[in-house]
Amino acid sequence: MTPGPSATGTLTPPAQTRCPYMVVRNPDDVREILKRPADFSPANALVAVTPLTGPALRALQRVRFALPPVLASNDTDTHAGIRKVVAGYFTPAKVAAMEPRIRELAREAAFKAAQQLDRAEPVDLVQSVAAFTPAIVMLELLGLPVRDLVSLKRWGLDSMELFWGWPDETRQLELARSAAEFYVWIRDLVTESVRAPGRNLFKSLAEHGLSVSEICSLGYFLLIAGQETTTQLISTTLFRLLDGNAVQSWRDAGSEAGARSMVRHVLATESSVPTWRRVTSQDTDLGGEPVPAGTEILLELSGNSITGSFEAGPGARTANSMTNGLVFGFGIHRCLGAKLAELEATIVVHETASVLPGIQLRDSEPAWIRLLSFQAPRAVPVKYSVLDTNSQQA
Numbered sequence: 001m002t003p004g005p006s007a008t009g010t011l012t013p014p015a016q017t018r019c020p021y022m023v024v025r026n027p028d029d030v031r032e033i034l035k036r037p038a039d040f041s042p043a044n045a046l047v048a049v050t051p052l053t054g055p056a057l058r059a060l061q062r063v064r065f066a067l068p069p070v071l072a073s074n075d076t077d078t079h080a081g082i083r084k085v086v087a088g089y090f091t092p093a094k095v096a097a098m099e100p101r102i103r104e105l106a107r108e109a110a111f112k113a114a115q116q117l118d119r120a121e122p123v124d125l126v127q128s129v130a131a132f133t134p135a136i137v138m139l140e141l142l143g144l145p146v147r148d149l150v151s152l153k154r155w156g157l158d159s160m161e162l163f164w165g166w167p168d169e170t171r172q173l174e175l176a177r178s179a180a181e182f183y184v185w186i187r188d189l190v191t192e193s194v195r196a197p198g199r200n201l202f203k204s205l206a207e208h209g210l211s212v213s214e215i216c217s218l219g220y221f222l223l224i225a226g227q228e229t230t231t232q233l234i235s236t237t238l239f240r241l242l243d244g245n246a247v248q249s250w251r252d253a254g255s256e257a258g259a260r261s262m263v264r265h266v267l268a269t270e271s272s273v274p275t276w277r278r279v280t281s282q283d284t285d286l287g288g289e290p291v292p293a294g295t296e297i298l299l300e301l302s303g304n305s306i307t308g309s310f311e312a313g314p315g316a317r318t319a320n321s322m323t324n325g326l327v328f329g330f331g332i333h334r335c336l337g338a339k340l341a342e343l344e345a346t347i348v349v350h351e352t353a354s355v356l357p358g359i360q361l362r363d364s365e366p367a368w369i370r371l372l373s374f375q376a377p378r379a380v381p382v383k384y385s386v387l388d389t390n391s392q393q394a
């Protein structure tokens with residue numbers, strides 16, 4: 001497939017690209033596939049959508065970048081034990097105990113945004129309220145140092161585009177350099193963490209018997225999946241509340257129940273992870289129809305603009321585009337951060353709408369991140385609404 005930047009500068013599959021995946025939209029089929037990991041393996045979860053070319057590959061090889069299967073793409077029987085170690089850091093009790101901290105961070109960020117607006121400075125809610133709280137919370141839960149957050153956010157977005165986007169050769173090289181930098185940062189952090197006092201995820205994984213390369217692979221996935229996806233969910237929720245097309249109004253989101261209900265609505269209709277992949281590990285069948293070994297499958301988990309933008313391939317199944325209860329996956333690989341993501345998104349949206357009641361969009365058509373499995377507005381620029389400015393002056 002040839003890559004092609006869209007008019008808004010985001011990367012999307014070029015028009016009329018024949019879909020290289022068997023697209024599965026029917027929720028019953030999606031659930032069935034996720035229930036049968038022996039037939040429908042997650043081994044392709046982290047495979048680059050656009051095959052990496054020479055210069056990009058060399059940039060990665062130079063730092064010995066490798067993503068051996070450990071968690072999301074692990075279809076062997078080591079998965080369960082590793083998952084248990086990671087799950088220990090996100091138990092319901094640990095997530096619930098983080099609530100006051102999440103609220104503190106969210107409120108602080110919203111107040112800072114209000115101060116910027118008071119000084120008539122430009123405010124982008126993605127940067128000011130959505131970006132950093134999930135990253136800080138994740139690092140604190142994992143027992144890792146909270147540092148280099150600006151780089152962490154950039155690396156996460158670059159790696160998402162490298163592995164789930166359609167970058168051309170020049171862009172691939174830029175993204176691969178960023179991914180290599182990120183990987184080196186993770187390896188240094190792993191070396192430091194296994195020797196650090198106290199408990200942290202990397203140390204627990206080393207004690208479980210994982211090699212440095214396996215811990216780096218898990219870290220690379222988790223330090224992106226564990227925060228950028230939540231940032232993107234928050235960004236879409238804030239944008240939809242402000243663009244006037246939401247079931248809830250901005251005012252409704254000022255109550256916790258209103259914010260929660262809007263977050264759930266966005267998860268169902270345009271989640272930050274709208275699709276996920278599987279590949280058949282052997283000849284099998286789905287709903288009585290044969291599916292040959294090696295078939296790459298794209299599962300629709302939520303509304304999105306990607307599955308519809310491909311020209312339907314011969315294997316496409318298009319029974320139903322709305323999916324319920326599958327946004328965080330299903331079965332043995334179901335997302336370990338589902339509760340945390342929903343809690344964070346609800347609190348950030350609630351605090352932002354409470355602290356900034358009188359705002360409106362400054363740009364109602366921002367560029368969007370549109371990757372195979374990730375979507376969100378890149379920016380949510382806001383200003384005080386005219387009404388609110390008048391009431392402040394009165």
Ligand code: HEM
Pocket residue numbers: 034042071072073083086090138222225226227229230233271272273275276301327328329330331332333334335336337338340341342
């Ligand atoms: C809105 C935010 C998020 C969404 C929509 C999301 C969605 C997903 C999806 C669709 C999967 C694949 C599930 C499958 O293959 O069945 C997944 C896996 C995973 N997610 Fe999330 N996720 C989010 C946030 C998080 C957070 C905050 C964390 C951790 C703090 C996290 C950790 C994981 C892990 C560890 C896996 C792999 C689990 C395994 O393979 O056993 N995610 N997520």
